[in-house]
Amino acid sequence: MNPVVFAVCLMLALSLARVHVVFSLIISAFAGGLMADIPAATILAALPPDAVAGVTELGVVLKLKYLVKVFEEGITAGTTTALSYAVLGAFAVAISYSGLSQAMANVIVRRATQGSGHYVKWLLIAALLLMSIMSQNLIPIHIAFIPLVVPPLLVVMNRLQLDRRMLACVITFGLVCTYMFVPYGFGDIFLNKILLGNISKFGMDVSGVNIYHAMFIPALGMLAGLAAAIFFSYRKPRHYQDLPVEGAAEQVAVKRENIIVAVIAVSIAFLAQKYTGSLILAGLLGFAIFMVSRVIHWQQADTVFNSGIRMMSMVAFIMIAANGFAAVMNATGGIEPLVRDSVAFFGNSKALVSLAMLLVGLLVTMGIGSSFSTLPIIAAIYVPICVHMGFSPLATVAIIGTAGALGDAGSPASDSTLGPTMGFNADGQHNHVKDSVIPTFIHYNIPLLLAGWVAALVL
Secondary structure (H helix, E strand, O other): OOHHHHHHHHHHHHHHOOOOHHHHHHHHHHHHHHHOOOOHHHHHHHOOHHHHOOOOOOOHHHHHHHHHHHHHHHHHHOHHHHHHHHHHHHHHHHHHHHOHHHHHHHHHHHHHHHOOHHHHHHHHHHHHHHHHHHOOOOOOOHHHHHHHHHHHHHHHHHHHOOOHHHHHHHHHHHHHHHHHHOOOOHHHHHHHHHHHHHHHHOOOOOOOOOHHHHHHHHHHHHHHHHHHHHHHHOOOOOOOOOOOOOOOOOOOOOOHHHHHHHHHHHHHHHHHHHHHOOHHHHHHHHHHHHHHOOOOOHHHHHHHHHHHHHHHHHHHHHHHHHHHHHHHHHHHOOHHHHHHHHHHHOOOOHHHHHHHHHHHHHHHHHHHOOHHHHHHHHHHHHHHHHHHHOOOHHHHHHHHHHHHHOOOOOOOOOHHHHHHHHHHOOOOOOOHHHHHHHHHHHHHHHHHHHHHHHHHHHO
16 A cells, blocks of 8 residues: 555544544654655665664664654754744734733624524624634634634533534634635735745746636635535534633733724734744734733733643644654655556546546645645646646646645644634533544535536636
């Protein structure tokens, strides 16, 4: 079996068996690495001279040393991402101290007590969808808003008997479809810098490609999945107990001047991220504004910053482990033959070749857990195949963009599923795999796969 296929399937099986995602990633990475036929010369060249002195043939111990080295290098490459999450977590906690998130929660709770349940249900769904969309561009804090906004609203959700699986699908749609379709904030990184940048790097001119035109059909596929989750799959009431909520933001006094400072801080953070491309700088600037304006006092700074780091530490740690997993999968050399064998099997059929590329993209992203990490890996292989098969630049962008986004929703290691779990499991009634991973996989990967396939054939 291909080592990448084996490793990803093992990781998914372990996650379904409720092994922690970090352990699943580490175990699967080394299992796949040991299974791979890595050239002895590659292993010996990567290890220090004292480790290979006198070695005449490759052994398991040396292979493990090589895999450990590759895994650790992958972890190192993920430290920037981890630091970004930590800073964004601190920025998000600072926003909660300003009272902005509490003010939004208060509005919804007040509507829930005064208005009809049907009206409040749609207000809540719309609010979560809007916040998840804005977290990708207008307020670039990604999933950091979830543990601040969702836990205070769990009592309202329980009263309305809303199915949290449906709400997880709502948030995941905003997190994934936004960066996949809107080229601002995280979407600018995914679409312009990584997707178009890598396609150009590997030999195809995409200067005239309209990104909205290329990704419109795949985005429609995700929209269809969202509609299915809201109006069909999870429309029935689901009962939850009113249990103590852990991780809810502190009740703070909502002051008008603090709300104004929060809006200014969010605006400056957005501009900093837009023009520098650095989420770390954006988060630090936003945090600094709260301190200078004394919304957060100097004596509170350590407490607030540490709270943000703790809040995001699990997600950051899983992302780091996923980077190590991705590095080992690259080192196995199994991705390229997986693509080429799949494509060769279907010969000159554009329909079947494009389907094979999308399925491989789904498999790779499910394992790595990050569309942003998948794109550079598959672009180097997919661009020559698309040129050979005669796909237009527009269709090529749609294929590779969809193949990268496939698997982000529905991966146990993805922040698009980890984020909703952090919020909805604050009272211990939302299982990560059963209530976040499986629902988002079914409602987004299947329609996105079909929509990407259609886009490949009609563009």
